[in-house]
Amino acid sequence: MQINSRVYYNIYIGPYSIELRFSFLKFSESKYAYTFCIFLLTFSLKWIIFVLSAYHTFRQFLPDFFTHWQRLHPSPAYFGFGAKALSEPLQRIIFDTHFNSAYKMQERYGKFMDKNKDLIDELRNIVMNYDNIVFFGGAGVSTESGIPDFRSVDGLYHQQYDYPPETILSHTFYRRNPGEFFRFYRNKMLFLDAKPNAAHIKLAELEARGKLRAVITQNIDGLHQAAGNRTVLELHGSVLRNYCEKCGQFYDVHYVRNAAGVPECEKCGGSVKPDVVLYEEGLDQKTINAAVRYIHDAQVLIIGGTSLAVYPAAGLIDYFRGDKLVVINKAPTPRDSHADLLIQAPIGEVFGQI
Numbered sequence: 001m002q003i004n005s006r007v008y009y010n011i012y013i014g015p016y017s018i019e020l021r022f023s024f025l026k027f028s029e030s031k032y033a034y035t036f037c038i039f040l041l042t043f044s045l046k047w048i049i050f051v052l053s054a055y056h057t058f059r060q061f062l063p064d065f066f067t068h069w070q071r072l073h074p075s076p077a078y079f080g081f082g083a084k085a086l087s088e089p090l091q092r093i094i095f096d097t098h099f100n101s102a103y104k105m106q107e108r109y110g111k112f113m114d115k116n117k118d119l120i121d122e123l124r125n126i127v128m129n130y131d132n133i134v135f136f137g138g139a140g141v142s143t144e145s146g147i148p149d150f151r152s153v154d155g156l157y158h159q160q161y162d163y164p165p166e167t168i169l170s171h172t173f174y175r176r177n178p179g180e181f182f183r184f185y186r187n188k189m190l191f192l193d194a195k196p197n198a199a200h201i202k203l204a205e206l207e208a209r210g211k212l213r214a215v216i217t218q219n220i221d222g223l224h225q226a227a228g229n230r231t232v233l234e235l236h237g238s239v240l241r242n243y244c245e246k247c248g249q250f251y252d253v254h255y256v257r258n259a260a261g262v263p264e265c266e267k268c269g270g271s272v273k274p275d276v277v278l279y280e281e282g283l284d285q286k287t288i289n290a291a292v293r294y295i296h297d298a299q300v301l302i303i304g305g306t307s308l309a310v311y312p313a314a315g316l317i318d319y320f321r322g323d324k325l326v327v328i329n330k331a332p333t334p335r336d337s338h339a340d341l342l343i344q345a346p347i348g349e350v351f352g353q354i
Contacts, residue, residue: 116350119343124354126300126324126341133211134298135203136317137347138218138306140329144197144348147221170279178262178271185274189220190239190257196227198352199304204228214294218306218313220276233291235283235313237276246270283312295319304328304347308335 127133139149161184167173168184196204204227206212214231215224222240224232242251244265251272256263263272277283295301299322306329308314317335327339328347336342343350 116343116345119341120350120353122341123326123328123343123350126326127206127211127354130299130324131211132213132297132299132322133206133302134214134216134294134300135212135302135304136216136295136306137199137304138308138310140305140307141197141199141217141347142194142219142221142223143305144199144346145191145194145221145223147191147194147219166279171281174273174278182256182259182262186257189276190253191221192253192257194221194223196223198348199350200224200227200229202351202354207231213298214290216291216294216316218310233287233294235277235287235291237274237284239274239276241275242272243275244268244270245273288312288316291316292319296321298322300324300326302326302328303333303335303339304351306333307331308333 139147143149161168161180163173163180165184165188168181169189174181200223203212203215203224207215207229212229214233215229216233216235217224218235220234220236220239222238240253242253242256242263243249244251244267247265247268247270249265249267249272251263251265256272256274259272264270265272295316296319298320301317301320301322301324303317303326306314308317314334324340325335325338326341326343327333327335328343328345328350330344330346332344
């Protein structure tokens with residue numbers, strides 16, 4: 001088989017340069033010439049697909065960067081970075097056969113933005129126009145920091161305990177079986193490596209700007225304070241505080257986590273109890289009074305990351321008399337119909353946009 005001439009084409013995709021070689025053959029001298037030419041073209045296309053696959057895999061590790069880049073450099077091509085050299089039919093072939101599943105995540109994000117854009121804009125306007133905002137939050141705020149909600153389907157109960165979490169985390173169980181209580185408590189209630197997420201950070205920013213008056217939380221992880229909030233009312237206490245039940249000596253969370261069995265006071269030998277409100281125990285009255293005052297006086301009350309199913313904490317919402325009630329939660333809540341603004345989405349994603 002003779003080859004008369006060759007033509008080379010370069011396709012540029014970002015930093016990559018793919019060379020396609022097309023050979024013009026004397027078809028009369030070989031019955032396999034046409035087949036061989038198709039083979040060369042197919043082989044070259046395989047390399048294009050391989051490089052683009054590796055390229056797109058890298059893209060998934062930096063979604064925010066590429067979203068920002070595409071806003072600055074819009075392109076009709078599927079692959080960004082000016083891949084206009086690829087013909088539209090070739091783009092469609094590669095996209096449909098190799099990247100359809102990879103783009104589902106970006107498509108869902110786009111749908112989230114399209115669906116909630118107007119709602120987020122409205123929330124942004126509310127935040128801009130009011131200076132007396134109170135935030136009331138629940139477990140959904142912390143789950144986005146990797147702390148599970150033990151009441152959820154994918155929560156803490158994994159069949160390794162003989163009792164449900166609500167029983168173990170009760171005052172009666174703590175008194176009768178403190179060893180089992182602390183085994184569960186250390187394994188399932190302490191997440192010391194968790195970091196504040198976008199919701200925590202935005203709330204701290206709003207307080208620093210004089211917009212937010214208080215955070216009222218049902219969580220016990222201390223992430224609001226870690227993000228920088230100063231006025232935080234912890235309705236259910238905090239794992240960061242622990243006290244001897246006899247002498248009142250304070251101990252930090254590391255002492256309880258590292259103790260063997262039931263932690264004991266080094267000063268008097270009494271049991272060290274976490275400063276968290278267990279089932280069957282009452283809320284701190286001073287904290288309740290302060291929460292009622294902040295909610296009653298607020299112009300805007302933002303409820304986020306809570307199903308409002310835990311009482312008496314959820315009942316505090318009844319004291320709100322302000323202008324705007326905002327509910328942000330993935331699942332429906334009893335207050336949805338009363339809300340001036342309802343956004344059914346993860347609170348971190350929403351707050352990351354305002």
